Every structure is written in C-alpha cells, then in structure tokens.
Amino acid sequence: xxxxxxKNLVKIYNSGEVKVKAVNGITTHFEQGEFTAVVGPSxxxxxxxxxxxxxxxRPTEGEVIIDGSNIWNLTSRQIIDFRMNNIGFVFQxxxxxxxxxxxxxxxxxxxLQGKPKKEREQRTKELLEAVGIGDRIKSRPGKLSGGQQQxxxxxxxxxxxxxxxxxxxxxxxxxxxxxxxLLELMAEMNKKYxxxxxxxxxxxxxxxKARRIITIEDGKILNDEKFDR
Amino acid sequence: MKDNLKIAWRNLWRNSRRTLITAASVxxxxxxxxxxxxxxxxxxxxxxxxxxxxxxxxxxxxxxxFRENRSLNQSxxxxxxxxxxxxxxxxxxxxxxxxxSFTLASFGNNSSPAMIFGIQPEKEEAISGxxxxxxxxxxxxxxxxxxxxxxxxxxxxxxxxxxxxALIGQGYHGLSAAGIYKVxxxxxxxxxxxxxxxxxxxxxxxxxxxxxxxxxxSYVIMIDEVGHLKKTVASxxxxxxxxxxxxxxxDLQPQLVNLIxxxxxxxxxxKGLLFMIIGFGVWATVxxxxxxxxxxxxxxxxxxxxxxxxxxxxxxxxxxxxxxxxIAGIVVSYPLVRYLFYNPxxxxxxxxxxxxxxxxEPLIAFGKDTGVFLMPALTIFIIFxxxxxxxxxxxxxxxxxxxxxx
Ligand SMILES: Nc1ncnc2c1ncn2[C@@H]1O[C@H](COP(=O)(O)OP(=O)(O)OP(=O)(O)O)[C@@H](O)[C@H]1O
Ligand SMILES: [Mg+2]
Numbered sequence: 001x002x003x004x005x006x007k008n009l010v011k012i013y014n015s016g017e018v019k020v021k022a023v024n025g026i027t028t029h030f031e032q033g034e035f036t037a038v039v040g041p042s043x044x045x046x047x048x049x050x051x052x053x054x055x056x057x058r059p060t061e062g063e064v065i066i067d068g069s070n071i072w073n074l075t076s077r078q079i080i081d082f083r084m085n086n087i088g089f090v091f092q093x094x095x096x097x098x099x100x101x102x103x104x105x106x107x108x109x110x111x112l113q114g115k116p117k118k119e120r121e122q123r124t125k126e127l128l129e130a131v132g133i134g135d136r137i138k139s140r141p142g143k144l145s146g147g148q149q150q151x152x153x154x155x156x157x158x159x160x161x162x163x164x165x166x167x168x169x170x171x172x173x174x175x176x177x178x179x180x181x182l183l184e185l186m187a188e189m190n191k192k193y194x195x196x197x198x199x200x201x202x203x204x205x206x207x208x209k210a211r212r213i214i215t216i217e218d219g220k221i222l223n224d225e226k227f228d229r
Numbered sequence: 230m231k232d233n234l235k236i237a238w239r240n241l242w243r244n245s246r247r248t249l250i251t252a253a254s255v256x257x258x259x260x261x262x263x264x265x266x267x268x269x270x271x272x273x274x275x276x277x278x279x280x281x282x283x284x285x286x287x288x289x290x291x292x293x294x295f296r297e298n299r300s301l302n303q304s305x306x307x308x309x310x311x312x313x314x315x316x317x318x319x320x321x322x323x324x325x326x327x328x329x330s331f332t333l334a335s336f337g338n339n340s341s342p343a344m345i346f347g348i349q350p351e352k353e354e355a356i357s358g359x360x361x362x363x364x365x366x367x368x369x370x371x372x373x374x375x376x377x378x379x380x381x382x383x384x385x386x387x388x389x390x391x392x393x394x395a396l397i398g399q400g401y402h403g404l405s406a407a408g409i410y411k412v413x414x415x416x417x418x419x420x421x422x423x424x425x426x427x428x429x430x431x432x433x434x435x436x437x438x439x440x441x442x443x444x445x446x447s448y449v450i451m452i453d454e455v456g457h458l459k460k461t462v463a464s465x466x467x468x469x470x471x472x473x474x475x476x477x478x479x480d481l482q483p484q485l486v487n488l489i490x491x492x493x494x495x496x497x498x499x500k501g502l503l504f505m506i507i508g509f510g511v512w513a514t515v516x517x518x519x520x521x522x523x524x525x526x527x528x529x530x531x532x533x534x535x536x537x538x539x540x541x542x543x544x545x546x547x548x549x550x551x552x553x554x555x556i557a558g559i560v561v562s563y564p565l566v567r568y569l570f571y572n573p574x575x576x577x578x579x580x581x582x583x584x585x586x587x588x589x590e591p592l593i594a595f596g597k598d599t600g601v602f603l604m605p606a607l608t609i610f611i612i613f614x615x616x617x618x619x620x621x622x623x624x625x626x627x628x629x630x631x632x633x634x635x
Contacts, residue, residue, distance in 0.1 A: 051630055054531070056531055056629045056630050057629075057630040077535060080530065080533055080534070080535050080536075081533065081535075083531065083532070083533050084532065084533025085533075089528075089531050089532060091528060091531075093524075094524040094525050094528050095528060097236070097525065097528075097529065098243070098525065099236055099239035099240050099243060100236065100239075108232075109532060109533060111232065112532075112533050112534070113533075156532075160533075
C-alpha cells in the first residue's frame with residue numbers, strides 16, 4: 001500500500017540573482033513499513049526533498065499525495081495539524097523542548113492531539129521503555145546524552161502514531177556506539193509498529209541497515225535500490 | 230492554557246539572571262513612578278488645601294464682574310435664600326462671607342496701601358485658622374470694632390497694639406470711606422505680601438466703613454472633598470440669580486493651577502522617559518528570548534504547534550516578567566507610600582522657611598490614591614502589549630525550514 005506518492009517534485013530557491021534547483025523533478029512513492037535511506041552528496045537536495053514531503057517547505061512544482069490528496073493544497077494551519085497527526089520528525093538537533101522532561105516531550109504531542117490523560121501517560125511510559133530510557137522519564141533533555149536525546153526524539157515521533165517518520169541526519173551528532181544503538185532501535189520500531197521510516201543520511205551505517213536506498217544528485221534520483229534485510 | 234503557562238514559566242528560568250534583571254528594571258520603574266506620583270499627588274493636595282483654606286475656599290459666589298474689577302459696586306446681599314441654596318448641597322461643610330477691597334492705612338505721618346478684609350471671625354477662623362498667625366494682641370472678637378494688621382504693615386506705619394490707625398478709601402458707589410480703628414492685634418503671615426498689606430476687621434464694621442450695609446463681595450464655601458467640587462458647583466449654578474457668579478478654586482487661583490499642571494507635566498515627562506528606557510530594555514530581552522530559540526520554535530511548529538500557540542506562549546513569558554516586576558513594585562511601594570501618607574515628612578530648617586514663605590505647611594505629604602498605583606501598572610501593561618505586537622510579527626515570520634536549516 002502506498003503511503004506517500006510523489007509527482008514531479010521541484011524546488012527552486014531564489015538566492016539573490018541565482019536560482020538554485022535544489023530538487024529537480026523527483027517522482028517516486030513510499031510504501032507502508034519501508035525503511036528507506038535517501039543518500040547523496042552534500043547539497044544534492046536531501047533535506048529539501050524531505051522537508052517538502054514533511055509539509056515544511058512548499059514545492060515550486062509537483063505534488064505530495066498522502067491519503068489520496070495533495071498536502072500542499074491545505075492551508076498553513078491545516079498543514080501544521082496534518083503534520084501533528086500524520087508525520088513524526090527526528091531532526092539532527094534541537095529536537096526536544098528543553099524545558100520539558102523526556103516524558104513531557106513525548107506526552108505533549110499526544111496532548112496536542114487531544115488524547116486522554118490516561119492513554120498519554122501509559123503510551124509515554126511504554127514508548128520510553130521501548131527506546132530504552134524508561135528510567136529517565138523525568139529528566140530534562142539537558143541532562144541526557146546526545147544518543148539518549150535522539151532516543152526520546154524517536155519515542156516522541158512514534159507517540160502520535162504517524163503514518164511515517166522523517167529523519168534528517170538523525171545520527172549526524174552521535175558517536176558510533178550511539179549511532180548503532182539508535183539505528184537498531186529504529187529498525188526495531190519499524191518492525192514492531194510497522195511504521196514507515198525515511199532518512200536523509202551520509203552515514204554508511206545507516207545505509208547498511210536500510211532496505212531501500214534512494215541516491216540523489218543535483219536534485220534528481222540517480223539510483224533507487226531495494227535490499228532484503 | 231495551563232500547559233502554556235507551565236512551559237512559559239519554565240522558559241523564564243532558563244536564563245534566570247536575565248529574567249530577574251529585566252523584572253528588576255520593571256520593578257524599579259513601577260516603584261519609582263509610584264513614589265513620584267504619590268509625592269506629587271500628596272504635595273499638590275497639601276498645596277491646594279493650604280491655598281484654598283487660606284485664600285479662596287473651594288467655591289466662591291461673587292457679584293458679576295467682581296473677579297475682574299474687584300469693585301465694591303459689584304457687591305451683593307447674601308440673603309437667606311442663598312444660604313439655604315448653598316447649605317442644601319450635601320458636600321458643603323462651611324461657609325463664610327467676606328468683603329475684600331483696598332484702602333489706605335495711615336498713622337501719624339505714615340501711610341500705606343492696604344488690602345482690607347471684612348470677615349466673620351468665627352467662621353473665618355474655622356476655615357482658615359487665621360488666628361494661628363497672631364503674633365501680638367488678641368484676635369478679632371465678634372462685635373468688636375477693632376482691626377488686625379499685618380505685622381510688616383504695622384511696622385511700616387509705626388503702629389503697635391492698642392494704637393488707633395486711620396483707614397481712608399472709597400466706599401460703595403463712590404462714597405468716601407474713612408474711619409479710625411483700634412489695633413487689637415498683629416498677624417505675622419509667612420507671605421511677605423500679606424504681611425505688608427493686610428487689614429482684618431469684622432464684616433459689620435467693614436460694611437459700615439464702606440457704607441454698604443448687608444452687602445458682601447465674596448461668599449466662601451468649603452466642601453468635604455475635592456471630588457465633589459464640580460458637582461456642587463454645577464448644582465448651585467443654575468439657581469443663582471443672574472447678577473451672581475459661582476467659581477471653583479481653579480477659576481480663582483489660575484496661577485496655582487498652572488503651577489500644578491506644570492509640575493505634573495514635568496513629572497509625566499520624567500516618568501515617560503523612564504518607562505521608555507525600561508521598555509527598550511524589556512524589548513531587548515524579549516528579542517533575545519525569541520531569537521536564541523528560533524530553531525527550537527521552528528521544531529515546535531514542525532511538530533504540530535500552531536503559531537498562535539507559540540505566540541501565546543511567548544506573550545505569557547514576556548507578560549510574566551512584567552507581572553513579577555509590577556507585583557514586586559507595588560508590594561514594596563504600597564506599604565512605604567501608605568506609611569508616608571499617614572506620617573508625612575516634616576521639613577525643618579531653611580526648607581521649612583521656603584515652604585512657609587510660599588504659604589504652605591512645611592510638610593512633604595504623600596498620596597495613596599488608586600491612580601498612583603494603577604497608572605504605572607497600566608503603563609507597563611501597555612509596554613508589554615506593544616511588545617506583544619512585535620512578538621506576533623516575529624512568530625508570523627517564523628519559518629520552520631529556516632529554523633531547521635543548520
Ligand atoms: N533556504 C534556502 N535558500 C536558498 N538555497 C537553499 C536553501 N535551502 C537549501 N538551499 C540550496 O539547495 C541545495 C540543496 O540543499 P539541501 O539542504 O537540500 O542539501 P542536502 O542534500 O540536505 O545537503 P547536506 O547533505 O549538506 O545536508 C543546496 O545547493 C543549498 O544551498
Ligand atoms: Mg541536509
């Protein structure tokens with residue numbers, strides 16, 4: 001089943017006189033339960049691509065069709081709500097609200113969604129335990145290591161029961177032990193909840209785990225391979 | 230809302246030093262403004278009270294044109310109906326009748342122009358407490374035909390208590406007025422001009438002197454509080470016959486009104502400047518609080534926070550700083566101002582002389598009207614409201630993508 005369908009996606013940035021074609025006509029689709037890495041050299045358009053899928057950056061042309069309709073036909077308020085209910089994000093950094101504890105960070109998304117308190121608390125506990133830091137539920141992000149923070153971010157991304165999770169270089173700030181740990185965690189979550197994961201990455205270790213690798217260069221898909229892992 | 234408050238509150242203490250410094254600047258502004266306003270309100274009230282008691286009363290009824298010409302021809306008879314009209318007003322506490330005019334006082338070869346006041350001694354005393362300036366002799370007795378002189382006037386004439394001085398002037402409708410009167414006492418006023426000029430006598434004696442039986446020039450009215458002034462004037466005015474005019478102290482002492490208004494304007498200017506400096510300080514803090522969190526806020530929007538929610542959170546953060554400052558400012562200034570209201574500072578030495586020479590009690594009085602506290606609090610609120618518009622602009626411009634590009 002297709003989760004996301006992408007049609008001829010183009011993004012042109014006007015930086016001064018020069019027009020930068022960050023994404024230059026990408027057409028593809030993602031299916032339920034994919035574990036996909038988007039790779040390519042720096043500046044190839046990975047982040048731009050993910051941001052357009054995630055409703056963060058408006059395409060110059062093309063469509064991002066989720067559940068049969070183009071998300072870019074929504075109003076900006078609707079897009080925010082759409083993101084909240086359908087997409088989980090894991091960014092490279094600044095993922096967590098620093099004044100909220102790990103538990104509150106996870107719970108808050110469900111709070112925004114209007115889930116009842118009991119369900120929120122139970123799911124928060126379950127998710128933090130699943131990502132391996134159940135004992136740090138009351139810690140603020142500043143008291144957690146980079147790896148632990150990213151684990152909370154994954155738990156939070158899963159909390160809203162999204163259709164898919166977008167992760168832009170989630171391991172870029174982590175050492176190799178933390179990277180391996182986080183990758184294993186995401187692979188496990190992918191299996192456990194059958195949630196679609198799409199990464200942008202430079203990291204060979206991430207690529208080694210991916211079951212599909214989309215290679216982008218100059219804003220175009222150069223290669224799209226599937227692996228049985 | 231509870232969550233917004235929780236997040237905002239915690240955000241405040243991420244940089245507690247900055248928050249405290251900013252709140253402290255608000256506190257200082259509120260405290261200073263309250264103190265200054267209280268001092269102004271108190272001293273103006275004191276000033277007005279003194280001036281009103283001594284000179285004009287809160288309200289006067291005069292013949293038409295007397296205020297401008299001060300001619301005895303514009304005198305009038307204050308009949309029973311006027312009395313009952315005035316005393317019908319709830320706010321009226323005391324009244325007294327006067328003749329105010331000019332004359333020439335002489336003794337031996339000396340003479341001097343003088344201001345003559347025909348007064349009702351008991352009633353006048355109850356209002357202005359004029360006898361406290363008595364420096365020699367006795368105060369006017371009811372029915373007595375004696376006079377009181379300003380101390381300097383007596384010295385200039387070379388007259389002392391018990392002597393008889395002559396008064397010469399022009400009476401009602403140009404009749405000549407002349408008489409000799411025994412000096413019963415001397416008054417030592419703080420104001421040199423009064424000291425040099427004043428002659429007091431019983432109203433009846435004065436009416437005789439000017440050949441104007443039953444007539445007066447001024448009907449002086451005191452009321453319980455300034456707040457009732459306008460209403461009282463307004464309710465007497467329509468019932469007066471058309472030869473009479475009613476004035477409030479502001480009409481009668483425009484120089485005092487000017488003085489107060491000038492000082493109030495200066496005070497407003499200083500407070501305005503202060504609040505402007507504080508406003509810019511707060512603004513700078515708010516700018517820092519928002520810009521250093523641009524990424525974090527971008528992430529929050531990416532996660533599903535609507536911009537309105539981010540805006541509300543940021544406004545609450547800023548407002549909390551203001552609230553802490555305002556509450557602290559009022560909590561500290563209220564007891565102080567209240568204490569000073571009940572225990573005004575008594576001025577001594579040279580300062581006291583200056584006060585007295587201007588006709589004021591040597592007191593630094595304070596006010597504790599609601600406005601004294603309300604105005605600074607309101608000003609701070611307005612400042613934060615303006616800042617909230619800036620915050621709105623900031624949030625409206627926030628782009629998640631820019632915020633996320635590292
Ligand atoms: N907001 C922007 N304004 C102008 N140009 C931009 C903007 N964002 C990205 N670009 C340009 O678009 C191109 C693609 O950028 P993008 O960030 O998508 O690359 P990337 O593949 O994610 O790179 P990296 O691996 O370094 O993260 C680059 O040339 C970049 O300079
Ligand atoms: Mg990138």
